[in-house]
Amino acid sequence: MAIPDFQSIMRPLLEHLADGKVHGNRETNDFLAQHFLLSEDELAEMLPSGFARVFDNRIGWAKTHLKGAGLIESPSRAKYCITQRGLDSLANNLGPINIAHLQQFDEYNHFKSGSRAEKSVSGLTTDSSETDELTPSEHIEYGYQKIRQEIEEELISKIKSASPAFFERLVVELLVSMGYGGSLKDAGQTLGKSGDGGIDGVIKEDRLGLDVIYLQAKRWEGTVGRPEIQKFAGALQGQRAKKGIFLTTSNFSVEAIQYASFIDTRIVLIDGKQLAGLMIDTGVGVTKVATYEVKRLDSDYFEE
Template identity: 55%
Template structure:
């Protein structure tokens, strides 16, 4: 099954506490994962930032909503138990919980008021719907960031295709230097912007000392790059007695090309247009920061009294 939303997690979270015992959040997470029969892959899935698990994040927000509605309480850090109000809710025979139900409690109403921005649109108007959002706040932020990043990647590729082949070759070396190859930009690349030698557009040092070299093929293609082009590049590498190469294109690779590159002894890394744009964004090549937002959370250690 798919990973449950934070709303789906609220009722089983509360129901597991109905015996009145105190339970740590880690145990509750394990119980919910079993309740929803999540696979190891689903439990390990991360938010786009790679910092937090999707399921852990949703369980965390289920806990927050239940606590804000005073259905559960935390007698000490990381440990939770049901309140008398929570027991009363279960006694009603409800089978699910959501914000609409929790809004009957004044504590949750206050939480909702405090969560709304003082000016500007409400969350429901941002989604174009009056229904409760399925995503947690972190997921909404990260999904919006991914959308902006994907649009930027498309714009980068379009810009690259409008530039000259020589500029593209220089761009590739600039990116590899930013990634830590070749030392300084001045001595990083050789034969860039020239006619190439047997299908090689450039050479870059693998490290600052130049203990090894990486040969580069940089091509602005519109269609998919097939196996024959990779074979030509590998042949050029062998002619130079080279062991490592990077083939970079603005388009994509055929499955046959990718399979071939993975089977040969020569180490050839294939970078397609999407990967190229992603690396350019990550290493600030051809892009600049338009705005920066920092998401903060409570530092629980700060409030620990000796």
């Protein structure tokens, strides 16, 4: 069964609390997981950031809306119980309990007017919360991932249209930003000068140069196959090297990936998507536009 949206969770959540007892988060989450017949994989599914589970996040937002409408209350941290209004909602409404149902309560409309993020355009206010299946956290997470994906595609397009010399400089700056090669000057003196036997360059593994990593960088449109990786591995053996990085603006075939994973020589394969992702993470070729900080209530602060 698919993970339910946060509005679909509201009624089962109220029914779980209908015994009038105070229930903890873990107990409630376990009950709802069984109610919706969720698999272990579904329960383990994370938001894109990896900071929270999707199902737990949606339960949390269901509680937030129900509490805003006065159907449940939280007597202590991570503890919830139903109110008389919640019991009445279950008794008088046999259909789903969702945002449309909660809007009959003045407290909920006040709660929403202070928390919703609406934008008025040409005098028109848009709010899709009644039919929305994603929580605000998920909107932020997936919105960020969408923006990141678009930037990755733009980066790859720019790299493919750049000169080989520019690509070499980009690889140097990226690896140095990741902690390899010491300084840009030291790294730049090695990359692009070897070109011997399938090796495009050599870069220090650390600032002291205790070990080196051999590089191969390909600005390709087509898939990089196993023969290219075999050639690079052979070149590494010729240098008695144990470590190599093969970068490409395209992708690798399944055979190429399997071959790199089976041989003794450690070869890291970085395809176009990974290359663009590393550039974003290290700030190479991109600039920061805005930063948003999401916070939550610190319940410990209010403990007396």
